[in-house]
Amino acid sequence: MPQKNMAANKDKTIRRILDGATKVFAEAGYSGASVDEIAKAANVNKATIYYHVGDKEALYVRVLHEVIGQTAAGIAARMNNSMTPAEKLATYISGIAQTVENYPPLPPVMMRAVESGGQILSPEVAADLMMIFGILLEILEQGAREGVFIKANPFIIYLMIIGAVAFHRNVEANWDQKPELAMLFKQMDPDFYTKLEGSFSISVANEVTRLLLRALEKQGPQKD
């Protein structure tokens, strides 16, 4: 079966391309990334990228679609209809954090995607982003409907979550290069930063969840 073999090879090649591109786009952004660099990262010839995927923009769209689509799917999968809005929100936030944890290039890619506000975004990518946002929207609406959440601007909540998780992951990723920065943060909140070495995103998610639940839940948060 030479066909099958060839097709499998083709898939492997495309996979290599997308992985390489994801890495390079995440590190350098759209204009900062060069097709040469991507080809090297993917260990394929530059022309192969054009043959299989198309030009730089098509490649970028495909990477975005894949990365964001996977995040969306991952979050949706965790969600469970029998959960309370508060549980859903916790799941949502930790779902994003988890994806970030497993998939470091996500935050910058996502940031640039949101940031560009649709400039380079294909309808597919826009749909992916909307899907992620849509899940949150439903949670908040359910909460409001059930009288457990106050009414709040969902887009702002969304941005607060994304901002915290994405930026934090990113700053953290650069701690190696700025040890004095890491030191500073660790001094500020020693408990937070020493308890969970290696799983920052999750503790970030917990803190964001805690804060947002305090912000959203109607019955004033207890004594604390």
Place this chain on the structure above:
Amino acid sequence: MPQKNMAANKDKTIRRILDGATKVFAEAGYSGASVDEIAKAANVNKATIYYHVGDKEALYVRVLHEVIGQTAAGIAARMNNSMTPAEKLATYISGIAQTVENYPPLPPVMMRAVESGGQILSPEVAADLMMIFGILLEILEQGAREGVFIKANPFIIYLMIIGAVAFHRNVEANWDQKPELAMLFKQMDPDFYTKLEGSFSISVANEVTRLLLRALEKQGPQKD
């Protein structure tokens, strides 16, 4: 006094360069911006940029320093020692929003600055960012000391503020190009988006403030 005149001209030229560069960097990011484009935006000869400021990276650092430094100064100026922590937080957030309102290129520039996590950042710019963060830190510490705020990770709060304000401004800026997006958001929260046309950032700031105070203040927020 010929010198005085020349010096004034020089200052004007540098101003034009920095303004043009700020605009172009904000729109296109570091690698997306070209020195040619900046020169055109600044209405100066390309070589003049090199004469007065230096290479592209030096120009970028200078723009970052100016933009972020001004934000820091603006926020610091609004703050008043006699305010309560809650008032201070409100002032802080609206201070950032105000600067953003008056200075549209700030969010993407700032995002990239935070995002790059120090890679391209000069010590000066890092200091500026730290100054902005430091103000918040003090507010939160004062609140905790006075027993009015719960203890919370300050960096995460910081990121939530920046994320919401910066991203929001940015998405908003692209609404013209994606009218269906604007429509969507307006449908989601019609009150919010119709009340204060033209001053989005301020209403964003109010919403962020409201949410964060609910999250931070110790006595459970009242009825609401």
Place this chain on the structure above:
Amino acid sequence: MPQKNMAANKDKTIRRILDGATKVFAEAGYSGASVDEIAKAANVNKATIYYHVGDKEALYVRVLHEVIGQTAAGIAARMNNSMTPAEKLATYISGIAQTVENYPPLPPVMMRAVESGGQILSPEVAADLMMIFGILLEILEQGAREGVFIKANPFIIYLMIIGAVAFHRNVEANWDQKPELAMLFKQMDPDFYTKLEGSFSISVANEVTRLLLRALEKQGPQKD
């Protein structure tokens, strides 16, 4: 065998580049030569130079290596172990002259190479120069060992040879542009300059050989 064809084309392209570069570097020197000009002389796209060879300095080093290496090889090829030191010296000098005759750009390139004294010189080029010098060294040592040559500083002899041959060829090359100069020289030594039109370098070599043998040979040169 498509590869073979492509490889052949590649070789031809590189050849064109090196030939063009040799010409332009020889005429204008390193800083005087522009990559644009070289591309035009080689009849290739500028980017092709960067693709195949690398940047300007790499190109220069490669040209030097080729030109000087060929000279070294050419001289070594003419030498014969059964020759007397005097015969070897004559062969050596005429070998250099011959290469110069066949390869006009050599002298300025070589001069600059020696002149720069190692600044831009790669180890490869330095080795080539040393090889040329090494051949002379051996001749002189053999002569001294056999008692036919006086002891003399070999490096100075080397410089006298290179200086005379290289400079002469070069000045000569510019005679077209300075006819009065040519005239002057021809008046000074009419025999020399009229006997062997078209083969200056060889008569230069003969004269240099004659003088150096007189200088080096132990038994006082005969009647003359």
Place this chain on the structure above:
Amino acid sequence: MPQKNMAANKDKTIRRILDGATKVFAEAGYSGASVDEIAKAANVNKATIYYHVGDKEALYVRVLHEVIGQTAAGIAARMNNSMTPAEKLATYISGIAQTVENYPPLPPVMMRAVESGGQILSPEVAADLMMIFGILLEILEQGAREGVFIKANPFIIYLMIIGAVAFHRNVEANWDQKPELAMLFKQMDPDFYTKLEGSFSISVANEVTRLLLRALEKQGPQKD
């Protein structure tokens, strides 16, 4: 007397310019030298160069004229009509060497001047070079007339002298950067290189003189 003062200042400025230019041209050649660099070396404003001397080429011609003219004058001054041709030749060679010793930038400047064969050379500079050459010409002619020198091509002798002295000085100047080169030469001819540390040029001159006298003098050099 403000005029006098101003004139003196002007002269000082021009001196600084010429000294700086000589240095930079000697190090980098004509195209390798930049007016900016010269201005910095001369500690004057770039425009001042244009004001006092003219454009880059005019500056180059002026430097050449000064450098070569001084050499010519220096040699002529040492010469004495009562000397024998052999003494005159020795004086001539050591005169060039002496100037080189006192004035390091001379060799490269001179080399480029001869090399360019008139391309950039002004009539003045050509005259200077001819003057230096003319002195040698006369010595050789006198020697031939008096029957003490054989007939030899004067231009080749000239090139042998210049080549040895100029190149040697130059290679030597780069010994600091290529210690292994220096080592090699010193091993080859230890007597030569250890006896007269610090005055290479003079011993080079002596060696060149010795060799050329052996080559030129009619009565076969004695026993040796």
Place this chain on the structure above:
DNA sequence: CATGAATGAGTTTTCATTCAT
């Protein structure tokens, strides 16, 4: 399917030169 070669159109940067003061 895959790739090395080639290139047009950029990009960043430098530089000799002029000019107002």
Place this chain on the structure above:
DNA sequence: TATGAATGAAAACTCATTCAT
């Protein structure tokens, strides 16, 4: 006399893209 500012032209180098094989 002297200079800081400004610039057009050109330099070195990069990059997304195409094409023959």
